[in-house]
Amino acid sequence: MIKVDEKGFYGKFGGAYIPEMLYPNIEELKENYEQLMASEEFQKEFRSLLKDYVGRPTPLYFATRLSEKYGAKIYLKREDLCHTGAHKVNNTVGQIILAKKLGKKRIIAETGAGQHGVATATVCALMGMECTVFMGALDIQRQRPNVERMKILGAKVVPATSGSQTLKDATNEAMRQWINNPVDTHYIIGSVVGPHPYPEMVARFQSVISEEIKWQLKEKEKTENPDIVIACVGGGSNAAGAFYHYYNIPQVRLVAAEAAGLGVSSGKSAATTALGTPGILHGSKTLLMQTEDGQVVEPHSISAGLDYPGIGPVHAHLFDTGRAEFVAVEDEDAMKAGIELSRLEGIIPAIETAHALHSLQMIEYKKEDIIVINLSGRGDKDLDTYIKWGGY
Amino acid sequence: MNRIDQLFEKKKKRVLSIYFTAGFPNLEDTIPVMKAIENAGADIIEVGIPYSDPIADGPTIQDSNMIALNHGMSLKKLFGQLQDMRQTISLPVVLMGYLNPIIQYGMMAFCKKCKEIGIDGLILPDLPMQQYLDEYKGIFEQYGLRNIFLISPQTSEKRVIEIDQNTDGFIYMVSSHSITGAKTTISDEQISYFKRIEALQLKNPRLIGFGISDAETFNIASKYSNGAIIGSAFIKIIKESKDLETDIKAYIRSVIQ
Numbered sequence: 001m002i003k004v005d006e007k008g009f010y011g012k013f014g015g016a017y018i019p020e021m022l023y024p025n026i027e028e029l030k031e032n033y034e035q036l037m038a039s040e041e042f043q044k045e046f047r048s049l050l051k052d053y054v055g056r057p058t059p060l061y062f063a064t065r066l067s068e069k070y071g072a073k074i075y076l077k078r079e080d081l082c083h084t085g086a087h088k089v090n091n092t093v094g095q096i097i098l099a100k101k102l103g104k105k106r107i108i109a110e111t112g113a114g115q116h117g118v119a120t121a122t123v124c125a126l127m128g129m130e131c132t133v134f135m136g137a138l139d140i141q142r143q144r145p146n147v148e149r150m151k152i153l154g155a156k157v158v159p160a161t162s163g164s165q166t167l168k169d170a171t172n173e174a175m176r177q178w179i180n181n182p183v184d185t186h187y188i189i190g191s192v193v194g195p196h197p198y199p200e201m202v203a204r205f206q207s208v209i210s211e212e213i214k215w216q217l218k219e220k221e222k223t224e225n226p227d228i229v230i231a232c233v234g235g236g237s238n239a240a241g242a243f244y245h246y247y248n249i250p251q252v253r254l255v256a257a258e259a260a261g262l263g264v265s266s267g268k269s270a271a272t273t274a275l276g277t278p279g280i281l282h283g284s285k286t287l288l289m290q291t292e293d294g295q296v297v298e299p300h301s302i303s304a305g306l307d308y309p310g311i312g313p314v315h316a317h318l319f320d321t322g323r324a325e326f327v328a329v330e331d332e333d334a335m336k337a338g339i340e341l342s343r344l345e346g347i348i349p350a351i352e353t354a355h356a357l358h359s360l361q362m363i364e365y366k367k368e369d370i371i372v373i374n375l376s377g378r379g380d381k382d383l384d385t386y387i388k389w390g391g392y
Numbered sequence: 393m394n395r396i397d398q399l400f401e402k403k404k405k406r407v408l409s410i411y412f413t414a415g416f417p418n419l420e421d422t423i424p425v426m427k428a429i430e431n432a433g434a435d436i437i438e439v440g441i442p443y444s445d446p447i448a449d450g451p452t453i454q455d456s457n458m459i460a461l462n463h464g465m466s467l468k469k470l471f472g473q474l475q476d477m478r479q480t481i482s483l484p485v486v487l488m489g490y491l492n493p494i495i496q497y498g499m500m501a502f503c504k505k506c507k508e509i510g511i512d513g514l515i516l517p518d519l520p521m522q523q524y525l526d527e528y529k530g531i532f533e534q535y536g537l538r539n540i541f542l543i544s545p546q547t548s549e550k551r552v553i554e555i556d557q558n559t560d561g562f563i564y565m566v567s568s569h570s571i572t573g574a575k576t577t578i579s580d581e582q583i584s585y586f587k588r589i590e591a592l593q594l595k596n597p598r599l600i601g602f603g604i605s606d607a608e609t610f611n612i613a614s615k616y617s618n619g620a621i622i623g624s625a626f627i628k629i630i631k632e633s634k635d636l637e638t639d640i641k642a643y644i645r646s647v648i649q
Binding site for chain 1: 443444445447448449450451454458461466467468490491492493494495496497517518519520521522523541542543544546547548551555566
């Protein structure tokens with residue numbers, strides 16, 4: 001049974017390893033989020049924004065030519081069609097309503113590829129709340145268009161200049177900012193990481209993805225359950241959303257595609273389950289890429305959204321129990337898969353998502369299998385990377 | 393008897409604890425810096441275990457952590473440096489560090505080693521109290537280590553009392569909603585927080601940290617508690633120093649006067 005316990009653990013992973021300065025914030029959230037989320041008022045506002053603002057339900061699209069090429073029935077869950085271009089907004093819509101109900105005035109967030117930053121800046125504009133987004137200085141360079149989008153939306157973008165200057169460091173900076181402003185500020189974490197209750201809360205906001213897959217597939221295939229669900233995993237929010245309602249249906253295979261970077265053993269990788277060991281990062285116990293001395297290792301991936309040395313605790317648990325299969329996809333293969341989908345289906349995917357697409361070449365399946373790939377985001381933000389790579 | 397307990401038995405006011413990062417400014421400076429702190433007249437030495445992601449620390453201490461790690465500092469290396477420290481250091485010594493490097497070393501092995509070399513207490517900011525009680529309290533006690541918890545202005549009275557009951561050594565009062573090194577003056581709001589905690593009459597001594605940098609801030613903190621902890625301001629002094637012994641003595645003397 002995949003389920004979070006009351007202390008915030010999924011099996012051996014999770015918890016809330018936070019400095020005492022954040023204890024009141026985390027308690028406040030823990031005590032209120034479930035009740036708030038369950039309230040009719042909250043659900044009404046959340047559902048209404050998902051429908052009219054985000055554009056849900058997103059289509060479950062039968063990819064004819066991709067299916068022909070790979071010899072299976074392949075569906076794409078079109079999260080790329082969400083407002084702002086990725087699944088990230090499902091979570092930020094939920095958390096901004098929560099922040100408002102908790103009486104918070106300011107929002108902070110971290111971002112890697114910039115998708116979560118844009119989704120946060122977007123909902124802050126919608127609700128008229130002050131927004132500060134922390135982003136690694138290196139990511140600011142490689143995701144310029146998203147930086148400008150956040151600024152247009154009225155957010156302040158603060159570069160994180162410590163460490164590897166990527167997502168991990170942006171998360172450190174956001175946590176420090178939260179410690180400095182604990183009273184009036186809500187921290188919108190963008191993935192299923194961080195101290196409890198964040199991983200479960202974010203997963204629940206994202207679980208609308210698998211909730212829709214179930215009834216959409218029922219309409220198309222007369223079954224709620226595909227044979228395989230595939231999603232990419234950095235921290236793992238889109239995967240958690242796509243897997244959520246299938247966690248405890250064992251006949252549905254769950255496949256998580258991590259970023260192998262230049263290769264799992266190249267020293268330039270972000271394949272956490274292949275390279276990681278149990279450790280503590282950003283407030284939870286999880287699998288972590290680290291040295292023998294417990295220092296966090298700088299990851300590498302061509303995709304800024306997967307460039308993270310850890311993984312959400314629920315995914316560490318899915319890996320640990322063998323409930324999900326994990327594959328590690330190299331930069332080059334992901335880029336090719338992105339071009340392939342563009343040519344076969346007329347959809348340019350985010351490079352993060354392209355990792356999930358390549359895993360079709362790494363797993364076994366039968367011709368009659370129904371496979372749902374979570375198409376977590378679109379590739380507009382990655383044009384620079386596609387252009388630099390140039391293999392098209 | 394534990395050196396922290398001994399200290400507070402003798403000295404109730406104006407206790408000064410100095411924090412610095414192990415292996416900073418240079419890899420082999422750990423012991424010389426500790427000796428200089430002792431010779432200058434401070435009361436407690438707090439040695440930071442460098443970590444790649446110190447989320448409760450501001451830029452000055454982050455920077456010192458990074459420099460120490462780049463020098464090749466590690467927990468094993470640190471224990472090597474501290475192996476014979478009790479031949480020269482008589483002050484209480486507290487290790488401050490984040491949980492991950494310690495659990496990789498192994499909590500049991502870590503505590504055992506601490507006892508062997510004469511460490512008196514631990515400050516692990518990301519070890520939550522519940523986890524400590526459930527998993528580690530027995531080990532800390534077995535090896536005679538005082539566990540020092542943090543409280544902040546946000547900490548509820550109920551929680552402060554709970555922490556007091558489960559702490560020994562002293563309580564580390566974070567002076568404001570703050571990461572280390574972020575503020576340099578003490579506001580009326582902070583003073584009312586100091587008074588509020590003073591009025592609770594806790595069983596443990598209290599040291600105020602975060603934002604203490606000179607005689608003035610040390611005096612104010614000492615007025616409302618048993619003393620203070622200086623970190624970032626001390627790191628800045630030793631970072632610039634060409635003569636550690638002289639500069640450390642001059643700085644600490646200027647604070648305690």
